[in-house]
Amino acid sequence: MEGPLSAAVVMKPGDVPLADWRAIWLDAEVRLDPACAPRIAGSAAAIERILGRGEPVYGINTGFGKLASVRIEAADLATLQRNIVLSHAAGAGEATPAAIVRLMLALKLASLAQGASGVRPETIAMLERLLAAGITPVVPAQGSVGASGDLAPLAHMAAAMIGVGEADTPAGRRPAVDALAAAGLAPLALGPKEGLALLNGTQFSTANALAALFEAEGLYRSALVTGALSTEAAKGSDTPFDHRIHVLRRQPGQIETADALRALMAGSAIRASHLKDDERVQDPYCLRCQPQVMGAALDILRQAATTLGFEANGVSDNPLIFVAEAGSGGDEALSGGNFHAEPVAFAADMIALAVCEIGSLAERRVAMLVDPALSGLPAFLTPKPGLNSGFMIPQVTAAALVSENKQKAYPASVDSIPTSANQEDHVSMAAHGARRLLSMTANATAVIGIELLAAAQGCDFHRPLASSAPLEAVRGLLRAQVPHLDDDRHFHPDMEAAIALIRSGAVVAAAAAASLPGVA
Template identity: 80%
Template sequence: MNQVLLTPGAVCLADWRAIYRGAALSLDPACSAKVAASAAAIARILAKGEPVYGINTGFGKLASVRIEDEDLATLQRNIVLSHAAGTGEPSPVPVIRLMMALKLASLAQGASGVRPETLGLLEAMLAKGLTPVVPCQGSVGASGDLAPLSHMAATMIGVGEIFVGEARLPAAEALAQAGLAPLELGPKEGLALLNGTQFSTANALAGLFEAELLFRSALVTGALSTEAAKGSDTPFDPRIHALRRHRGQIEVADALRALMAGSAIRASHVENDARVQDPYCLRCQPQVMGAALDVLRQAATTLEIEANGVSDNPLIFPEADEALSGGNFHAEPVAFAADMIAMAVCEIGSIAERRLAMLIDPALSGLPAFLTPRPGLNSGFMIPQVTAAALVSENKQRAYPASVDSIPTSANQEDHVSMAAHGARRLIAMAENATAVLGIELLASVQGMEFHKPLASSAPLEAARDLLRGQVPALEDDRHFHPDMEAANALIRSGALAAMADGLLPGVS
C-alpha cells in the first residue's frame, strides 16, 4: 500500500482508512517546530513555580496535591503504570495501530507539551510493526481512554507487552530487538500519552470502515434478492424519491435501478405479474438503506473532525506559556457517532434477513420452499435463515445506545462519562454478524435466480452471480452448508462483491 503522510489536523478519512487496512505512515516534518515550542513552554511554565494540573500536581480527585520538582519524572511514570488497568482480550492489531496514529497526529499539533523524541518513538514503533498489547475493556470514554492508552504508553517505557508479527513479547525485549530504547518520560508526557479519545475513536473509525463495506455489499445482495423474487423496480423510480428529498434515499434508489438495468428477469414479469406491491423488504430498500447511508455519513463527519482534533488535558499554549484545563477528553461526540453506526449496521442486517425470509417462503417469493428443488427430502435454506435471525437478534441487543449511560468515576470528580469505548468496540462484532447475514442472503438470492434460467439478470448482477458460482455451486441436494457460508462471507469481507458494482453504488465518505 502507499505510505500515508500524516499531516496533523488535516488527515482525511481515506488516509485513516488506509492506515486501518495496513498502510505505512510517516509524520509530516513540518509539525516539528510546533512540537518543540510546546515542549519548551512546559519548561517555562514549571519555572514559574505555580501549581499546574498534570504537570506538578496529582491527577483527578488528587489535583490539589502539589508535587515537588524532584518527583516530576516519577509522577509521570506512576500515572502510566497505575492507569494501565485494562482487562479483557487484546484489542485487534489494526485498531491499535490506528489508535497510535491518531495519538501521534494529536500530539504533533503542539498543544500537548511532549518532546519531539516522544513522538519519534511512537512513529518508530508504527514503522517497525511494534503494536502494544492493549486490553479491550476498561475505558468509560472520559477522562479520555485512560486505561487503554496507558497500556500503550507503558510499552513506550518498557513495561507490558508488544505484538511483533505473530509473537507477543515483553515490551523491553521487543523495543531492544527493534533497536529502540524505552522512553524516560518528561513533565506532562505520561498524562499527554494516556489522556484523549484515541482508543474510542479508533474503534469507531474501524466500525465505520467495516460498515461502509457492509453497506455497499448489502445494496448488491438486495438487488439480487429483488431479482430472485421477480420484484418490481417501480419503487426505485427517481420521481418518488425526489419528492421526499433525502439524499441517501435518492442515491440508493439510483444505485438499485442501475444494478438491475437491462435485466431480462425483470423484463419478464413487467406485464404479467399479478402482484400489485412487493413486501417492504424489497420496496422500501431506498428508504431504509438511504436512511442508513445518511446516518453513516453524519457519523463519518463527526469522526473525521474528532480524528483531527486534540483531546488531552491540560492543553498547552506556548504563545502565552499557559496550560489550560478543559474537557476535550470527553468522548460524547464519538459515543453518539458509534451509536449511529450501530443502529445503521443493525438495520442493514435486519432488512437483509427479511429479504432472506421472504425468499424461502413460497407464498411470498413464488419460488420452491426453502429454495431447494426437492423440498421435504431436502431442507435447503431452512436453517441458514434461522442463523440469520439469531445474528440479527444479537445485533438488536448490541445496538442499544451506549451514550445514554454514565457511571461517575474518580470519587465523583469525573461525574459524567460517555461510555464511548465499548459503544465503539462493539461495532466490528456487529459488522461481522451482519456480514454473515448478507453472506446467507447472497447464497439464497443467487440460488433463487437459478429457478429463472435461462433468463439472465443485468450485467453487474450476473457478474456478482458468477463471482459466487466460482466458489459455490448451485444447491441441488442438501450438503454441508457451513463451507458455502464461509465462502460467501469471504467475498463480502474482501470487498469483491461490492466491487462488482463499482461506479454504481454511493459511498459513505
C-alpha cells in the same frame, strides 16, 4: 474490505482525511509531515517555562483526578509521569486487535504533533518508530468509560513505550522491553506532563469507531448488491426505485440508494419477463422500501463519518498548552474537558443503528425468499422440499445474528457512571459503544453472505433468463466457488465462502458496472 495498501501516508496533523485513516487501518506506512516539528518543539519549551514559574499546573506538577490538589515536588516530576502510566494500565479482557491499536497509535501521533500537549520531539519520534517497526502494544480491550480519556487502554499503549507490558511484533508477542531492543529502541523516559498527554484522549474509542465505519461502508454497499439480487430472485419490481419518487422525499441517501438499485437491475431479462403480467401490485417492504431504509442508514453513516473525521483530527488532551505569542504575557496551560468522548459515543451509536438495520432488512429478504407464498419459489429454495431442507436453517442463523445485533444496538451513550470519587461524574461510554461495533459488522456481514447465497439460488430457478450485467457478474463470482444447491450438503463451507466474498469487497468490485454510493 480491500487488501493492504502499500503507499505511505504522510500525516499532516489536524488535516488527515478519512481516506488516509482508512489506509492506516489497512496497514499503510505512516510518516509525520516534518513541517509540524517547530510546533512540537515550541510546545515542549513552553512546558519548561511554565514549570519555571513555580505555579501549580494540573498534571504537570500536581496529582491527577481527585488528587489534583496535591502538589508534586520538582524532583518527583519524572516519577509522577511514570506512575500515572503504571497505575492506569489496569485494563481487562481480551487484547484489542492489532490493527485497532495501530490506528490508535497513529491517532495519538496526530493529536500530540499539533503542539498543544507539551510533549518532546523524542516522544513523538517513539510513536513514529513503533509504527514503522510494527511494534504494537498489547492493549486489553475493556476498562475505559470514555471520559478523562480512554485512560486504561492508552496507559497500556504508553506502558510499552517505557518498556513495560507486552507488544506484538513481526516476530510474535514478547515483553515490550525486548520488542523495543530488537528494533534498536531504548525505553522512553517520560518528561513533565508526557504520561498524562499519552493517556488523555479519545484515541481508543475513535480507532474502534473508525474501523467500524470503514467496515460498515463495505457492508452497506454489499447489501445494495444482494438486495438487488434478492429483488430479481423474487421477481420484484424496480418501479419503487424510480428517481422521481425519491426526489419528492428530498432525503439525499434515499435518492442515491434508489439510483444505485435501479442501476444494478438495469437491462435485466428477469425484470423484463414480468413487466406486463405481474399480478402483484406492490412488493413486500423488504424489497420496496430498500431506498428508504438503506438510504437512512447511508445518511447517518455519513453523519458519523463527519463527527469521526473531526475527532480524528482534533486534540483531546488536558490540560492544553498554548504557547505565548510575542507580547501576549506568557504561556498558558488551560484545563478543559476535550477528553470527554460524547461525540464519539453518539457516532458509535449511529453506526450501531445503521449496521443493525442493514442486517435486519437483509434477513427479511432471506425470509421472504424461502417462503413460497411470498416469493413464488420452491419452499426453502430447494428443488425437492421435504427430502431436503435447503435454506431453512441458514435463515434461522440470519435471524439469530440479527437478534444479537438488536441487543447490541442499544445506545451506549445514554449510560453514565461516576468515577474517581465523583470528580469525574459524567462519562460517555464511547469505548464500549465503539468496541461492540466490529462484532456487529461481522454479524451483519454473515447475514449479507447468507442473502447472497439465497438470492443467487433464487435466480437460478429463473434460468435461462439472466439478470443485469452487474448482478450476473456477482452471481458468476459466487458460482465459481459455490455451486447451485440441488440436494442438501454440508452448508457451512458455502456460507464461509459467501461471507468471505462479502468481507473482502469482492462482491462490490464485481458489481462495479453500477455506481454504488460511499460513506467516507
